[in-house]
Amino acid sequence: xxxxxxxxKWGRVGVADRATLSRARFARLLEVLREDGYxxxxxxxxxxxxxxxxxxxxxxxxxxxxxTQEGGTYRLVRRDDRALFGFSVGPQSYxxxxxxxxxxxxxxxxxxxxxxxxxxxxxLPRLALVGARSCDxxxxxxxxxxxLEGSFADPEYEARRRGTFVVAVNxxxxxxxxxxxxxxxxxxVTRGFDLALTELLDADGHRFVVEVGSDxxxxxLARVDHEETSEADRGAADGVVARTASSMGxxxxxxxxxxxxxxxxxxxxxxxxxxxxxxxTNCTLVCPTCFCSTVEDVLDVDGxxxxxxxxxxxxxxxxxxxxxxxxxRPSIRSRYRQWLTHKVASWIxxxxxxxxxxxGRCITWCPVGIDITEEVAAIxxxxxxx
Amino acid sequence: MMEDLERLLREHDFLKGLSPEHTxxxxxxxxxxxxxxxxxxxxxxxxxxxxFLIRVGHVALEVGVPARGVVQMETVGPGDVLGLSWxxxxxxxxxxxxxxxxxxxxxxxxxxxxxxxxxDHELGFWLALRLFEKAHARLExxxxxxxxxxxxx
Amino acid sequence: MTWIPEPARVLRVHQETADxxxxxxxxxxxxxxxxPGQFNMVYLFGVGEVPISISGDPSEPEALVHTIRAxxxxxxxxxSVKRGSTLGIRGPYGNGWPIEEALGKDxxxxxxxxxxxxxxxxxxxxxxxxxxxGAVTILVGARSPAxxxxRxxxxxxxxxxxxxxxxxxxxxxxxxxxEVGVVTALLDRVPIQADRTIAMTCGPEVMMRFTTRxxxxxxxxxxxxxxxxERNMKCALRFCGHCQYRETFVCKDGPVLRLDRIEQLLWQRxx
Numbered sequence: 001x002x003x004x005x006x007x008x009k010w011g012r013v014g015v016a017d018r019a020t021l022s023r024a025r026f027a028r029l030l031e032v033l034r035e036d037g038y039x040x041x042x043x044x045x046x047x048x049x050x051x052x053x054x055x056x057x058x059x060x061x062x063x064x065x066x067x068t069q070e071g072g073t074y075r076l077v078r079r080d081d082r083a084l085f086g087f088s089v090g091p092q093s094y095x096x097x098x099x100x101x102x103x104x105x106x107x108x109x110x111x112x113x114x115x116x117x118x119x120x121x122x123x124l125p126r127l128a129l130v131g132a133r134s135c136d137x138x139x140x141x142x143x144x145x146x147x148l149e150g151s152f153a154d155p156e157y158e159a160r161r162r163g164t165f166v167v168a169v170n171x172x173x174x175x176x177x178x179x180x181x182x183x184x185x186x187x188x189v190t191r192g193f194d195l196a197l198t199e200l201l202d203a204d205g206h207r208f209v210v211e212v213g214s215d216x217x218x219x220x221l222a223r224v225d226h227e228e229t230s231e232a233d234r235g236a237a238d239g240v241v242a243r244t245a246s247s248m249g250x251x252x253x254x255x256x257x258x259x260x261x262x263x264x265x266x267x268x269x270x271x272x273x274x275x276x277x278x279x280x281t282n283c284t285l286v287c288p289t290c291f292c293s294t295v296e297d298v299l300d301v302d303g304x305x306x307x308x309x310x311x312x313x314x315x316x317x318x319x320x321x322x323x324x325x326x327x328x329r330p331s332i333r334s335r336y337r338q339w340l341t342h343k344v345a346s347w348i349x350x351x352x353x354x355x356x357x358x359x360g361r362c363i364t365w366c367p368v369g370i371d372i373t374e375e376v377a378a379i380x381x382x383x384x385x386x
Numbered sequence: 387m388m389e390d391l392e393r394l395l396r397e398h399d400f401l402k403g404l405s406p407e408h409t410x411x412x413x414x415x416x417x418x419x420x421x422x423x424x425x426x427x428x429x430x431x432x433x434x435x436x437x438f439l440i441r442v443g444h445v446a447l448e449v450g451v452p453a454r455g456v457v458q459m460e461t462v463g464p465g466d467v468l469g470l471s472w473x474x475x476x477x478x479x480x481x482x483x484x485x486x487x488x489x490x491x492x493x494x495x496x497x498x499x500x501x502x503x504x505x506d507h508e509l510g511f512w513l514a515l516r517l518f519e520k521a522h523a524r525l526e527x528x529x530x531x532x533x534x535x536x537x538x539x
Numbered sequence: 540m541t542w543i544p545e546p547a548r549v550l551r552v553h554q555e556t557a558d559x560x561x562x563x564x565x566x567x568x569x570x571x572x573x574x575p576g577q578f579n580m581v582y583l584f585g586v587g588e589v590p591i592s593i594s595g596d597p598s599e600p601e602a603l604v605h606t607i608r609a610x611x612x613x614x615x616x617x618x619s620v621k622r623g624s625t626l627g628i629r630g631p632y633g634n635g636w637p638i639e640e641a642l643g644k645d646x647x648x649x650x651x652x653x654x655x656x657x658x659x660x661x662x663x664x665x666x667x668x669x670x671x672x673g674a675v676t677i678l679v680g681a682r683s684p685a686x687x688x689x690r691x692x693x694x695x696x697x698x699x700x701x702x703x704x705x706x707x708x709x710x711x712x713x714x715x716x717x718e719v720g721v722v723t724a725l726l727d728r729v730p731i732q733a734d735r736t737i738a739m740t741c742g743p744e745v746m747m748r749f750t751t752r753x754x755x756x757x758x759x760x761x762x763x764x765x766x767x768x769e770r771n772m773k774c775a776l777r778f779c780g781h782c783q784y785r786e787t788f789v790c791k792d793g794p795v796l797r798l799d800r801i802e803q804l805l806w807q808r809x810x
Contacts, residue, residue, distance in 0.1 A: 105542045108584070114546040114625040115584050151791070152540035152776035262785075265807055292780035295542075295773055299585030306585040308542065313779070320781055322771050324610055334809030342783065349786035446719060458711040460720040463728065486716050526749075530721045531709050535743035536652035536682035 010218035019226040020233055023084075023206040026197070027058040029167070029224045033128045036220075038165055041097060042130035043090065048076060050090040052097070055130065062087060069176040069249070069360065071369025082206065085131050085199050088175030089359050093136045093288030097127060098160045099143055105156070105295065105308040115306075128165040132193065134186030135178075135359040137168060139288025141192055145351055146291055156310070165216060168193035170237070171244045177360030179250040179373060185357045187244040189213075195221060198237035209237040250360060250373045253380065254344070257354075260376075261345035263385035265337070269378045274333035276368050281314035283362035283370075284339070289347075289355045292320070315339050340372060391416055394492060398439045399465040400516065408509045415498035421485040427468060428483035434471035435496035440464055443489035447481045460527070461486065467520050472496035540776050544582040544627025547603065549620055555688045559653065561594070561606045562620060564628065570600030571628065574635030575660035576767060576795045580775050581605055582627030583620070587613040590772040590790070592657035593631060597664055603628065606656040606688065632775040633794050636661045636739050637765060644737045645673040647729065647759075649750045651680045651722050651742020655688050657767050657794075658741050666702065675702040676729050680722025680746065683710045703729065722746065723753040733758030739795075741767035748805055751798050761799035768794050768801075785810060 008017055021029060030040060034057070042055040045062045055061070061084045068075050069088065079086050108117045140161075147157040171178075171187040180186030189196040194217030197208040209229050212218045229237075284290040294313040299306050313320060316335050321328035329335050347355030356372070363371045392413050395401055401409060418441075421427060427438060427445055438445075444463045451457050459481065462468055468491070471479050477496065503510035551563040571579070573593050582588040589611070595604030609615045620626065636658075646665060650658045665675050677696065681687040687706065697704045705725045707718040718725065722742075736759050740750045747766045754764050770782040770789040777791040785804055787793060804810050 110584065113623065114548070115627070116546075117543050147778070150777055152774075152778055154778065265810075291778075293773075294779060294781070295588075297582075297585055297587045303585060313781070315780070320771065323769065328770065329809045331809060338783075338810075341785070346783070346786035350788070444718065448713075456713040458713075458715065458719040460724070461707075461718045463718070465727070527721045527724050530723065530745065530749050533745055534682070534709065535746045536680075536686060536709065 010212050010215075013215065013218040013222055015212060015218050015221050015226075016228065017212050018229040018234065019210045019212075019221060020229045021197075021208045021210055021224065021226050023058075023208075025224055025226060026084075026208050029195075029220065030057050030130065032220055032223050033165060033167075037126060038128035039125040040130050041094070041127050043085075043087070045076065049074060050076065050087055052090070052092050052094060058084070061085070061131070066173055067175065069364040071177065071363050071371050072366055073369070074364050081201050083172070083199055083201050085169045085171075085197075086173050088171060088173055088178055089133055089136065089361060091286050091361065091365055093139050093286070093359065093361070094129060094132070095139070095143065095288055095290075098140070098164075099147065099157055099291060099293075100160065101312045103156045103310040105310050107305065107307045109306075110304050122159050124159050126163040126165070127160075128167065130167045132166050132168045132189075133171055133359075134168070134189040135180045135183075135357040136288055137166065137189060137192040138183075138185040138357045139359070142289045142351070142353065142355065142357070143291060145353075165220070166193045166195070166213075168196040168213075170196060170198040170241050172199055172240045174244045174247040174249060175360055175364070176249040177363040177371075178248050178358065179252050179360060180358040181245050181248050182250070182252040182254060182373075183354060183356055183358035188241045193217070198240050200233060200236050200240070202236075204233075207233075209233050250358075250363070250371070252344075252356075252358065252373045252376060254354065257376065258345040258348045259385075260380060260383060261341045264379050264383060267379050267382070267384055269375060269382075270333050270337050272378075273336050273370060273375055274331065276370055277332050277336045278367060279316040279332045279335060280367060281316045282365045282367065284314040284316060285312070286361040286365045287343075288357055288359060288361075289343075290314070294319075315342070340375060343372070344376065391418065391492075394418060394441070395439075398441065398492065400439050400467055400520070404512060408506070408512065411502055411506065411509060412494065412499070415494045415502060416492050419491055419493045421489040421491070423485055423487050425485045425489075426482060427485065427489070427491070428479040428481065430479055430482050432479055434469060434477050434479040436469055437472050437494040437496060437499055438468035439492040439494075440466050440468055441490045441492060443485060443487045445483050445489055446486050447483055449481060460524075460531075467517070470517065470521060473500065473514075473517065541629065542774070542776075544580065544588070544629045546625045547628045549622055549624045549626065551622055552620060555606060555690075556686050558610075559606060559608045559688055560618065561604060562617075562626070563595075564603040564605070564626070566601055566603045566628070571603045571631060572600045573597060573631040573660075574638070575664050576635035576657055577631040577633045578657070578775070578794065579603075579605065579628050579630030579632070580772075581607070581617075582629065583613055583617055584625070584627070586616045588627070588629070588773075589613045590632075590775060592660075592767075592794075594656045594659045595663075596667070597660055598667055606653070606659075608653050630775065632790055634792070636767075636795055637737070637797075638664065640763075641737045641739075642671050643673060644763075645732060645735050646675050647726075647731070647736060647738040647754070648675075648677045649680075649722060649726075649738065649740040649742070649754075650678065651740075651746040651750070652682065652686070653688060654740070654742030654746070654767070655679060656741075658739065659689060659692075661739065662696070666696070666699070669701055673735060677702060677704045678722055678725040678729070679704070679706045680725070680742065681706075681708050683708050684715045684717075705729075721749070723749050726750075726753050726757065731757045731759065733760070737763045737765075739765045739767075744768070751805070755798075761802055762797060764798040765795050766798060766801075768796050
């Protein structure tokens with residue numbers, strides 16, 4: 001059945017702002033997106049973790065899986081139900097799909113004593129993100145601002161990001177290291193989505209309460225049979241979000257955090273964390289917003305052709321601050337300080353928002369379990385400049 | 387002549403702020419001296435019994451280093467002081483000081499100056515503090531010089 | 540703003556000192572319009588790109604000039620660049636020296652070592668538009684007489700009656716008859732009317748720290764002291780994140796920075 005609706009924001013498309021999809025209809029929704037030419041990117045189990053990959057449909061989703069996460073620990077655990085999205089975030093955000101880890105920027109060839117840069121064509125698929133979480137959507141919005149809205153708009157990021165369809169999911173399970181509530185980035189999806197789903201699994205069946213977020217979302221929903229959402233289900237969906245919000249694994253007090261970090265450059269806590277940090281760069285790899293990159297110019301063996309390649313980089317490397325034969329930040333102490341200060345403080349001056357979305361990945365995937373919420377709290381406790 | 391000398395003392399940057407009475411006390415220790423380009427004002431190892439206030443021209447502080455030749459440490463010029471060892475026993479200069487161009491200076495006899503400073507502690511304190519300022523500034527410059535900031539990495 | 544360099548042919552190569560050389564480029568129509576203090580990313584085919592300040596006369600944008608010191612892989616490879624070689628130019632980037640703010644004021648320029656390279660284009664502007672400014676003082680410090688970049692040109696500047704140019708070296712042998720000592724010592728020779736003075740300095744960071752301290756001691760306010768800071772630069776597009784100096788992107792918000800805005804950071808280690 002497809003209720004016809006004329007009023008409301010999506011009335012002209014014929015859908016209400018909320019609808020309920022059965023599990024089977026949700027599967028159909030994914031098929032519709034594939035029929036429209038989207039490549040589905042969704043969570044799937046691989047190597048003991050839930051990662052983002054190109055998927056074919058509902059069967060690839062991590063049905064019946066959840067995760068336990070703590071500092072330096074991540075394990076998949078079997079649920080006692082068949083929820084499709086009953087886990088929090090895995091090691092990767094969507095960053096690798098849009099701000100790619102390796103990109104060929106341009107190629108050039110020697111010619112007549114000079115050189116010529118070759119034209120570039122890109123054929124990139126349009127992606128439909130399935131199961132995108134609020135924290136990761138905030139991460140995307142932050143990278144959009146940095147990589148598209150500065151005086152240099154990155155054509156590589158733009159080419160990959162353009163036309164992305166987002167099927168978001170409101171988290172029903174708070175991870176052990178999550179703190180999106182503190183960062184005001186979740187758990188409810190509020191922006192950057194075409195459709196947002198809340199999964200309900202109870203005596204009334206396995207279904208999804210769908211919220212429409214855009215014209216494109218409305219148009220796709222209109223092509224899939226759906227029910228009007230009952231008041232009870234609206235309440236149940238709100239309850240899911242409320243329960244998640246109240247079971248966050250971590251909190252971060254962001255009050256005056258910029259000035260706090262700026263005035264505690266010599267805080268002894270930096271020495272403490274320096275004794276633990278391995279400068280392994282895991283945190284920057286898994287972070288949805290880290291955007292440092294480097295370029296390499298590669299010459300062909302005959303010296304006639306060259307390519308400039310862009311790669312992810314990390315401020316934890318010695319090379320990052322290399323200058324005149326040395327590093328400006330040779331100590332791990334200074335590099336950890338740089339990363340944390342940038343992420344939660346300087347980012348605010350640079351871009352008008354925090355660089356942290358509270359996803360907790362840096363805590364989970366740090367091999368020694370360094371916890372940025374704990375580090376900030378420790379600095380606040382004995383704030384030098386208070 | 388004495389009045390001219392007193393004026394020259396008063397006009398030198400080093401003695402700015404010294405009371406006219408105290409300045410007059412110093413005149414009998416001073417004379418106006420000239421050096422030709424290449425003349426030595428001080429010699430390493432020799433008795434250091436003169437305090438110079440440079441009025442005109444530049445003087446190079448240098449050291450002769452075996453197999454390396456002469457190394458210039460610093461040049462001092464108009465308004466600067468030259469010579470600190472006259473105040474510190476054993477009163478021996480540790481540097482050569484060579485005029486790199488014609489130099490005019492006020493030269494104070496060390497024994498005379500030390501005597502005046504001991505006899506009048508207010509004068510002594512003023513001069514010692516002022517000399518310390520000069521030494522302090524020179525120490526900072528020498529430290530920066532020693533870092534060799536322009537050196538190859 | 541782009542990642543792609545424009546080919547530019549080298550017209551002339553001039554050896555300045557043992558490890559420093561100047562490249563004069565032929566730039567396509569329109570030239571490279573720039574403000575003194577700005578830099579280009581200079582590219583050597585297949586080897587890499589480095590940020591090099593523009594050292595030419597801003598009133599002659601067709602004559603692009605870059606002075607390069609061989610300190611790393613790319614700049615050392617550039618030593619073999621000859622007349623007729625083609626390099627790549629991308630830019631200009633960065634902010635420049637605060638010319639507008641300097642109008643009518645006394646200017647003190649303090650250049651240390653290769654710091655004279657981003658200051659030379661400023662000096663050209665000051666001397667070309669001499670009547671727009673008050674007293675002009677240029678202080679130059681170098682490691683030794685053999686390391687003075689633009690030495691012949693500096694001698695020509697010294698002959699001008701409308702500017703004070705003083706030169707000093709850190710180390711010298713017997714044959715140098717000029718000043719010996721750090722460049723901050725030259726400040727003692729310069730009469731300064733602090734309320735109408737603006738100062739601009741570039742050189743090794745330590746030298747700039749001492750210089751700004753000496754200027755402040757003479758009463759020049761921090762709001763009128765400008766430094767050109769250097770950090771690792773890969774993109775010059777405020778994209779790659781390498782050049783950050785706390786919240787400042789040196790490639791975009793700099794390299795010219797006002798002292799009062801970074802004063803706390805300047806004395807911190809490893810920022």
